[in-house]
Amino acid sequence: MGKRFYCDFCDRSFADTGVNRKNHFKGVQHQRMRKQHYDSFRDAATILNEESMKIPCKRFLQDPASCDYGDSCKFSHLTPERRHQLEQQVLKDKLDKDKSKQTEMTEPSLEEWLEKRRQKRLKIEPNNDSPIMNYELPPFLVNVPNLPPSLLPPTIEELKNKPTCEWG
Ligand SMILES: [Zn+2]
Ligand SMILES: [Zn+2]
Structure with missing residues (x-):
């Protein structure tokens, strides 16, 4: 058996002679397969544009x-069917492009994200350096003897050692 030529576009092979090749490349079938192959790499907008100029x-x-x-x-x-198909594809391509553009724009950089997170944490977590409130008895209670403990203002020591509790 002699050498065979395999055509990728048409997915078929034939005896590899110069005449065979020439005939095959000239063939309508081959040209169509070749065009289809390259069309699949061009975007729908380009094809549509080219075709509407003709x-x-x-x-x-x-x-x-x-x-x-x-x-x-x-x-x-x-x-008309192919045109419709292409038009749909153009719309879809456009949507996909817009979508990827949007995610690019809304996606914060790592630094921005870390900074945002840091600020959020500052808001949520109590700041240990914040001054401890100094609670005082209201004037009308100052002279009342033997106040129940629940009415006594907490001392600084008590505030410092207060157990942290989480409300959930
Ligand atoms: Zn071919
Ligand atoms: Zn024609």
């Missing part, structure tokens, strides 16, 4: 089989 192929639109030029036709072979 004049629609009258022959193709009447009967797709009647235009012998296939995808190498200089007129547009874009069917």
Whole structure:
């Protein structure tokens, strides 16, 4: 068996001769597969743009089989369905792009995030340096003897050693 040429676009192989290759590359089938392959790498907007610059192929639109030029036709072979498909794809691409842009904008940098977290913690956690309130008996209680303990103001010592309790 001689050497075989494998065409990636068409996913088929044939005896590797110059004539075979030339014929294969010229073939409508190969050109279509090749175009499809490259189209899949171009975005829908580009294709749509290119196709709408072309004049629609009258022959193709009447009967797709009647235009012998296939995808190498200089007129547009874009069917309404394909156009619709492309337009949907353009919208989707745009949404995806906007979405990734948004997350880029709202995503804080690590430094910003740490700073925000630090400030939040400052707010929540009691500051140990804050002055301890000095509780005093209201004037009308000062001269009342034998006040019950619940009415006595806490001493500084008591405040300092107060058990931390979490309200939950
Ligand atoms: Zn091929
Ligand atoms: Zn045509």
